[in-house]
Amino acid sequence: MTNREMRPQRFLEIIQRANQIAASTQLDDLLDRLLDLIIEITASEAGTLYLYDATTDELIFKVVKGSPAGEALIGRRLPANTGLAGYALQHRQPFFVEDVANDPRWYRSFGEMGELTLHTMFCIPLMLRAEPVGVVQVFNLPSTSLDGQDEMLLLEVLTSRLVTEIEKARLLEETRRRELRQQALVEIISQLTTTLERDELLRRIMNYACELLAVEAASIWLIDHKQNDLVLHIAGGKDQDRVESLRVPRGQGIIGYVIETGETVVVNDVQRDHRFYKRLDQQSGFQTRAILCVPLRAPRIVLGGERGEVEGRIIGGAQALNPRNGQPFSAEDITLFQTLASQAATVIRLAELYRETDSLFTRMIEAITGAIDLKDPYTRGHSQRVSDFSVAIGQELGLSHEQLYQLRIASKLHDVGKIRVPDHILKKPGRLDDNEFAEMRQHPVYGLEFLRDNGLLELDLLRESWTALAQHHERLDGRGYPFGLKGEDISLFGRIVAVADVFDALTSHRPYRPPMPVEEALELLQRGAGTEFDPICVEALIRARSRGTILTQDEREKVATA
Structure with missing residues (x-):
């Protein structure tokens, strides 16, 4: 059978394998197998695959083949205009590089193929309806691998077939992740209502916040009306014991601003924000890089009977500090934290009312027994x-x-x-x-x-x-x-x-x-x-x-x- 006669069979085989890959709903598995297939088709020595994050305009390093050291980079992010991968994404076209090591567009400092001697490279942008989804790079492939139009057509058909599945798998993964976070939030809120002991309640809120948002620490600040300042009653995270009971003057710091204005504030680089209260880090030893701060707004609570109701008011603020993945706080993070803070403020206020009522009850008992002693x-x-x-x-x-x-x-x-x-x-x-x-x-x-x-x-x-x-x-x-x-x-x-x-x-x-x-x-x-x-x-x-x-x-x- 001649080479020409073999081409339809080869095309059919690749499409069948693409269909098998497409059957996977697990994003990582799909990406891994896609890169394997492209490396095989191009007879390359190694390869990498990035996904594009439109929210942050970044490339996320997802898969590496042929470079064990490069596996440590998985999950790392780069600005979307970085290196040859960024060039491919910007120009929306595949291209071949004869000498990668000497190409000025190659981003050497990232070190994704540090242990390989690089020669050739082929870069393929993954596009869906003219919008970028990711980038595939394969290295050290024979220059003859892509000589004919048939090979280019095969790669185009392959990537077009699978890019839709990649996007579906990514959306499915995102949906699953959101569902899990929403389920976790519901469970957290249900747990908040099982105690009215304030310190235990605050500790739960902060530990749950660290878990839910995957941050290094979280803290709650309540207004101290007697001293007219803000007091840190509890903090979550590994440095919790060192940072309790710190105080901030009313209106000072990002937390003070949020409590005074009732606004939610996100600062992904606190050193550039003039409101950041640096003295807190100096006192606590904790290094704040990014902060998500929301007000604790207790709603109007109807007590019933002759007590009537308690008016709604801001009782303090909650902070989430330093996402563990090093990424900016997302819109979803903000919504989840606002929801948690809203429920927490209600339960904290109820705990305060309970404590006041319990104190009154105890004092009344003591007054009665005191009257007995007087008699x-x-x-x-x-x-x-x-x-x-x-x-x-x-x-x-x-x-x-x-x-x-x-x-x-x-x-x-x-x-x-x-x-x-x-x-x-x-x-x-x-x-x-x-x-x-x-x-x-x-x-x-x-x-x-x-x-x-x-x-x-x-x-x-x-x-x-x-x-x-x-x-x-x-x-x-x-x-x-x-x-x-x-x-x-x-x-x-x-x-x-x-x-x-x-x-x-x-x-x-x-x-x-x-x-x-x-x-x-x-x-x-x-x-x-x-x-x-x-x-x-x-x-x-x-x-x-x-x-x-x-x-x-x-x-x-x-x-x-x-």
Whole structure:
């Protein structure tokens, strides 16, 4: 068969192989196989393939063949007008170079074929509807490889056939990447709503931002209205510990500008921006190169009921610093960060409102227990000590954080019913008579009525507190008061507070007796374990005491004055 007779068969074979390559939807695989085929057709020694990024007007080094050292350059970017590849892209035509090494257009400093002695080169721009998609370069091919029009036609048909598939694969890859980032964003937002603990919330936001945007670090700045400046509450990235708690004057730096104006700012070279606050890098040791900064704009929040609503306002700003790929922030990066910041601002504001409400609630509890102390000066500090002892017992018993929080409140309020006990009984320096003692024994009932009459039993935060108020004077043998409950009928909170209450009563000063030595008090509790007190709670108090988490009235005063 003559060469002329072989050409149709060769054409058919190449087209069939091109069709097989086109069946791949994986961009890297498609590019790799295309370059292999072009090297084979041209009998070249090596080759490279670039893709064109229209957004940045750059060539991205994607594939290299025949040069192991060149593989380290994969992913690197060059301005689109650089070297012979850039020349091919600008002129939209393939061309042959007889002597690459001495061609002034050859970009030697890139070193893509550093270990090869270069002679010839053929460069093919990949075009789709007159727009550049990429560039293929093959090296050290015989000068006779492209002598005839048939070879050029074959390469033209091949690249035309596959350039469409390259663009499809690239778009598919981009779509997949965007979908993954959007899925990650949805997952991140769902995770943000699982905590209202501010520092943990801020840490999550910044770590998620570093992950989502692939940046070296991210930071959140909140407005400190008392000092009229901006404070860095948390930072993500490897230098997190070194850069927390830095401050910037209001309006200073890029972050200050963003918070004051409410604008989103992208600066891909901060050294050229006069707003960049260089002192931050000096203080932190972190080198900022590029920054994406967005305001944290909390929306108007409708609280409902008599509280009405909280007006929307800018509470701070968020920064993403230094993309790890060294590329400028993209429009997609900006949109993702703005979305994350918007959701973060809402949750941060809710966390602040929760913290304010929780602080108010705690202060109100302290005010109530303080009122009890004012009525009964002989037991001043008793409610706080019983609360601390109860929590220590609960910790030994392995209660959850939520249970410990409820127990702390419940035990602090355990004597709130004494507010209704007449002063002449509470303040009597001697022992009470039978009638007075009967009235005093009603304080657990009065406490329960206090919660109910003030609508506090309806609060989720106090849903178990009533048992500590009502049952802390009950006994396991049923001889307690006010209800004469037995064994398991007494709640765990009631049993815990009963032990904590008696231990403090025994070891504290009373007008009619001095404090009992700790060892005697513990022995008394142990003798009553199983009849009066829950043995497990007694042992938990003894363990907590041995760990130093339970201190008596006198011991606390010594620590306070030391």
